[in-house]
Amino acid sequence: MQIASPGGRRLDHAALAAKKLALETGRTVTRKELSAAAMDAERALDLRAAQRQVLSALAACWGEQEWERLLVWPSNDYLMSRTGLTERAIRRIIEELNKLGLVIPKDSANKKRFAIRDMAGEIIDAYGFDLTPIYVRRGEWAAILAEQKVMREIRKRTYDEVTVARRATEETLNALASHFPEHRDRSDIKDQYSKLLSRTPKRSTAELPVGLLQDWQDLRILAEETYYQAGDAGPKDHHKETNYEFPSEACYKRSPKKAEAAPPNEGSVQHLQPTLIIEACPTISDFGRPIRDTTDIVAAGRYLRASLGAHESAWAEAVEEIGTVRA
Known part of the structure; x- marks a missing residue:
């Protein structure tokens, strides 16, 4: 149950707490400082556009008096002219700002807003709105904004990781469709x-759904493992033959002149028929395409080079020294 105040306005806990906030002794606040604190409060509390307009208009009314409270007394007509809002909207937004502990109404007996002057005509007090909480709570606004910045960075990194996992999964699916179109698990991964x-x-x-990043990473691992297993389905260990005999010739050393003096019994590349290559090298079936001529043999060599543990520089050197087909 809320009890009405003598001025007819219902009490609010946030407004009562805001009244306890005070400026430092002898502190004079400029209009620029108050407006900056109001802008920080707007961003920290994520105020709506209409609320921001009213709060900015109130802060702009501060006259930089050397008072203990930051009092302003604009009329509703003035606020309407500055914001373009209706009087009903102005009243509603002021109540909302009051509940947020940003603006404390200081009502007169007839609820009018006006300044109180002394005998010399100097303004010594006023009835209207107390904006002191906006400035006093500026440390709170700074802490909230710093936390929001950290959360934005975390959100950005999470989105980046989702993008990386999504693109990697998409590339793996494209590779599966290109090299292993009939693979039984491809359609499940695609779904x-x-x-x-x-x-x-x-x-x-917007925040990402809970667990979405982990789901993308799991799907990426599944897709890459499926592609690896599909490419590793050929006969195993067919290159693990051990030769304990001494070589009859010296090892080949990198030298352009020695490469030109190849042994005469090497023969021409014409004897390297596709059927012989397929029979001698079962791993070529991992290429996933039919081997019809020497062009297909060279293409298979380039494709399978990495899976056989040969570095790209080794392939380039072999092509330069002995030709693409022998390489």
Whole structure:
């Protein structure tokens, strides 16, 4: 049950707490400082546009008096002219700012807003709105804004990680479709990809659904493992033959002149028929495409080079020294 105050306005706990806030002794607040504190409060509390307009208009009315409280007394007509809002909207927003502990109404007996002057005509007090909490709580606004900045950075990194996992999954699906179109698990992974894509919001200030990042990372691991297993389905250990005999010739050393003096019994590349290559090198089946001629053999060599543990520089050197087909 709320008890009405003598001025007819209902009491609010936030407004009572705001009344206890006070400026430092001898502190004079400029209009610029008050407006800056109001802007920080707007961003920290995520005020609506209309609330921001009214709060900014109130802060702009501060006359920089050397008072203990930051009092302003603009009329509703003045606030309407500055904000473009209706009087009813102005009254509602002031009540909202009061509940937020930003603005404390200081009502006169007839609820009018006006300044109190002394015999010399100097303004010594006023009835209207007390904006002291806005300035006194500026440390609170700074802490909230700092926390919001940290949360934005965390959100951005999370979105980035989701994007990385999504693109990696998409690239793996494309590779599966290109090299292993009939793989039985590809359609299941594609269905999971579509479902996760529908759950993923566009990059914005919205929070990601709980567990979405982990789901994307799990799907990426599943897709990459499926592709690895599909490419590793050929015969195993067919290159682990051990030769304990001494070589009959010296090891080949990198030298352009020695490369030109290749042994005469090497023969021409014409004897390297595709059927012989397939029979001698079962791993070539991992290429996933039919081997019809030497061009396909070279393409398979380039594709399988990394899976066989050969560095790109080794391939380039072999091509330069002995040609693409022998390489």
